[in-house]
Amino acid sequence: MKRGWRRALIGIGAGLVVVAAGTGGYAWHLYGSVKETADKIYEPIQPTVYVSKDPEVTVKPQQAAQALIEKRHPFTVVVMGVDERENDKGRSDTLIVLAVNPEKKSILMFNIPRDTRTEIIGHGTTDKINHAYAFGGVSMAKNTVEHFLDYPIDYYIRINMEGFAHLIDILGGVEVNNPFAFYYGEHQFDQGPLKLNGDLALLYSRMRYDDPRGDLGRNARQREIMMEVMKSSLQFSNITQIQKILKELGNSVKTNITFDEMKTFMSDYREDLGNINTVEISGSGSMINKIWYLIVSKEEKERIHELLKEQMDTNQTAS
Template sequence: MEKKKMSKKKKWTISILSILGLFILGTGGYAFYLYNQVENTVESIHQPIEREKSEKRVEVVEFKEQDPISVLLMGVDEREGDSGRSDTMIVLTVNPTDKSTKMVSIPRDTRTEIVGKGFEDKINHAYAFGGPEMAMNTVENFLDIPIDYFIQVNMESFKGIVDAVGGVNVSNTFAFEYGGYTFNEGSLTLDGDEALAFSRMRYEDPRGDFGRQERQRQIIKAVIDKGASFSSLTKFDDIMAIIGENLKTNMTFDEMIDIQKNYKDARFNLEQTQIKGSGTKIDGIYYYIVSDDERTALSAKLKEHLQMSENVSKR
């Protein structure tokens, strides 16, 4: 929850709210079992970063105050002998006050300054140069908003997660064939292999990479919805095993619990946005160019959702 083999991992998101949704499921002794197993899994996937908070934050986020938060989701294509690239980058801003989430897909070829390197390159190269923290800093600079957390998914896990939640339901806008599968127009139920192929197709889509991003976001939302449902408990052990092996985040277990407690309703109102730009070649290399006007407009929209001016004035 593809392009490029889900970009081979690229696909993402997947576990984010699905993990969070599992905290409120179950009762009695089984609830205690779930709690402890989730805690053990989160400890294994926790990857702290050096900074305490974003430089664009006046103070640390207070979950009990329901301060809006932002999360960078990265689907990383890790090759043998290579640190990998974040072939999928999605920014989530979550506002529990108005119970809404905004999801912005950043094209991997977007040309921008790589923070910490001092030159411009494709935005997905930031991860290869400096891991999650450089990727976070670069996205912060590109959108001019704080990035509070990252969630990194090895996309080889994608099929397993979709299967573990019992498949996903999507709405397909046009019929196409890809990877040996036929996808008819309309409502579809996909297993892991089908979801991977559905998310991966790009060149037959008249919208190109934007169409692929749209399908990626559909899969992510479907996995989130399924992961937060009671039915996912039947595959709980499978989900936790896949997450433990294929996901990294700087969220701690306690932070996940607080987010689940104070932010869970925000997932029901999800707005998806694509970044407008144009492709060009510079020195023979393809880049996606986003104008300053487009970046400024998108940044203002996300700042409003994060209540940036309100947070600055009250602190």
């Protein structure tokens, strides 16, 4: 794993706040612009403490998040890639969960497939998990993810996917390695290495019906695009371009991570986290009332829960 990519991911948990917090080593010289952007994207949500049904999952003490970070506690992040539409807040097209443990020097990373059928917390319905954002915004989406995983989530990052495309253009595009040729959105994506602009990157990441792995294949392409953006952001040294990136972040990202927390992540966490372990949630497709869902078994949810619990355990350290 290349060092620049690793540092980027660690810097923001999922990848985009790093552009504001540590772009190419130059952004901290633009302290005023960075802080202004951090303040603009900061959007707290109603504080809730999820209590797991698993008695071995302890509730964190009631301290400020910054105090927990300074004590090098592990933390969790959910990244919501939102496909917003006119007169519609949209749906969370992408849900990525990260569990960061500095003592183990590792990150656990996985997608929750958008069609996963689950209880929508606060809405009184059972539906696709990506509908939670449409029904109740970030808070409902976060609460629903916590319930599905039976594990508390500390932070969220919401990304507007159209703004994400603009970021890709500012960065000069992204390079991907397409495993198979496909046609989508009136564009042919050939097999092999590709250089994509922002609009094509979004098309590339959205196709799923012609993918042999369906939504899992799309999730993998979305992760690939995000990782390439993170890697490219740390290679930038042009001050004018950095300022453009910061401006675009302010228009495209919201998070409950504060400016002080971003600084702490960059200064105290990034060098200690060398391993990123990616897992996938498996399930089976099922038609219910003429709607297709991914059904995740109780055993599979318990498996992911146990992986989270093991990753977040402060009593175990990496060998």
